[in-house]
Amino acid sequence: MPEISKRSRIANIDVSVFRVPLKKPWVSAAHAITHHEHILVEIELESGVKGIGWSSTMGNAGIAVAALAKSYLAPMLVGQSVYEHENLWNGIWRRSHQPGPSGIAALAVAGFDLALWDARGKIAGMPVRNLIGGEATQLEIYASAVNLHLSEKRLVEQTREFLDAGNKRFKIKVGRSLEEDLSRIAAVREVIGDRPLMLDANQRFKSGEALQRINAYARFNPVWMEEPMASDDASSHAILARTSPVPIALGEEVSTRYEFWNYVANAAVHYLQPNVLKVGGISEWLKLAHLGNCANLFIAPHGALEASVIVAPAIPGCYPVENIDGGSFVDQGIAFETMKIENGIVTLPELPGLGVEFDMDALASYRCDPNAEIPLADPAKYYEND
Numbered sequence: 001m002p003e004i005s006k007r008s009r010i011a012n013i014d015v016s017v018f019r020v021p022l023k024k025p026w027v028s029a030a031h032a033i034t035h036h037e038h039i040l041v042e043i044e045l046e047s048g049v050k051g052i053g054w055s056s057t058m059g060n061a062g063i064a065v066a067a068l069a070k071s072y073l074a075p076m077l078v079g080q081s082v083y084e085h086e087n088l089w090n091g092i093w094r095r096s097h098q099p100g101p102s103g104i105a106a107l108a109v110a111g112f113d114l115a116l117w118d119a120r121g122k123i124a125g126m127p128v129r130n131l132i133g134g135e136a137t138q139l140e141i142y143a144s145a146v147n148l149h150l151s152e153k154r155l156v157e158q159t160r161e162f163l164d165a166g167n168k169r170f171k172i173k174v175g176r177s178l179e180e181d182l183s184r185i186a187a188v189r190e191v192i193g194d195r196p197l198m199l200d201a202n203q204r205f206k207s208g209e210a211l212q213r214i215n216a217y218a219r220f221n222p223v224w225m226e227e228p229m230a231s232d233d234a235s236s237h238a239i240l241a242r243t244s245p246v247p248i249a250l251g252e253e254v255s256t257r258y259e260f261w262n263y264v265a266n267a268a269v270h271y272l273q274p275n276v277l278k279v280g281g282i283s284e285w286l287k288l289a290h291l292g293n294c295a296n297l298f299i300a301p302h303g304a305l306e307a308s309v310i311v312a313p314a315i316p317g318c319y320p321v322e323n324i325d326g327g328s329f330v331d332q333g334i335a336f337e338t339m340k341i342e343n344g345i346v347t348l349p350e351l352p353g354l355g356v357e358f359d360m361d362a363l364a365s366y367r368c369d370p371n372a373e374i375p376l377a378d379p380a381k382y383y384e385n386d
């Protein structure tokens with residue numbers, strides 16, 4: 001066993017969880033989301049270097065993620081070298097396998113993976129994207145919103161705001177009645193012209209219904225149909241992907257490399273959308289992107305803006321990063337602005353590490369009580385009609 005130098009040895013790890021209210025609720029065909037929960041993992045090295053990683057939930061089970069991370073996973077890393085990154089990742093993934101292996105377990109692993117990368121970037125004195133293979137200083141983003149509850153009039157206004165802000169690509173939710181969906185898509189098309197438009201059903205449809213819907217949506221030439229059906233059901237997607245007139249996108253609720261392999265091997269998806277946090281961090285996201293490349297698929301990072309802008313530059317031909325309205329740490333008022341978003345382009349941070357500076361004072365007021373009882377928000381309460 002080689003001796004671990006003080007420079008790289010992990011001395012201490014702290015895990016905390018915050019429940020942050022969104023300025024406006026997010027409503028999709030699946031959920032009403034009123035809060036995001038952020039699990040912060042702070043790894044301190046004996047040299048004094050601190051790596052801060054995070055994981056996030058859509059307001060659901062963050063307390064469980066933090067408890068797994070703090071009580072079971074953190075003790076495995078203390079005393080180890082930050083450069084044993086892959087081995088450490090494997091160790092905590094294996095320990096999480098029995099109560100996991102995906103979902104809460106992968107979200108917990110992600111916090112450590114990001115913290116290790118942050119520390120390594122700070123030691124090297126460069127942004128993590130440089131360490132993993134990306135030199136870009138700017139990236140294109142697309143405007144996205146969780147907006148199924150908005151009336152058609154408000155949806156059109158929101159789209160116009162995104163267009164006026166310089167965005168060039170757009171994504172909207174579907175999953176109301178077919179007539180309403182078609183009317184809403186037509187109204188948005190009128191605003192954005194022939195600019196790229198993506199549709200997202202958040203797993204709303206059953207298999208025959210999905211094809212029927214996509215056939216109807218196809219006249220508006222969407223770039224992709226996202227999550228048409230339950231993303232646990234790879235075999236139905238394999239059939240759909242062979243018959244759909246619109247490419248199929250999914251991955252935001254797929255977690256392990258084995259689940260992704262199942263999709264890729266069965267040609268059940270065209271745009272692979274792994275979420276950095278949901279898959280266990282940057283290290284695993286890169287493997288999944290390469291897996292998609294092996295099958296000649298498009299790679300489209302899902303959400304998690306601050307993490308997605310780190311990985312996207314490392315994948316040639318990566319689809320623009322998703323910018324969900326109200327979803328960034330800056331939008332939520334919990335981080336200082338380290339990257340600039342303008343005219344559909346994000347200028348990336350030049351800070352060493354992950355490039356995120358949390359506002360710890362702002363976060364402090366959202367610290368989560370581990371015994372809190374969290375009610376479920378009812379989507380029906382938020383629906384608007386003209």
Ligand SMILES: [Mg+2]
Nearest residue numbers: 200226227252
């Ligand atoms: Mg989606």
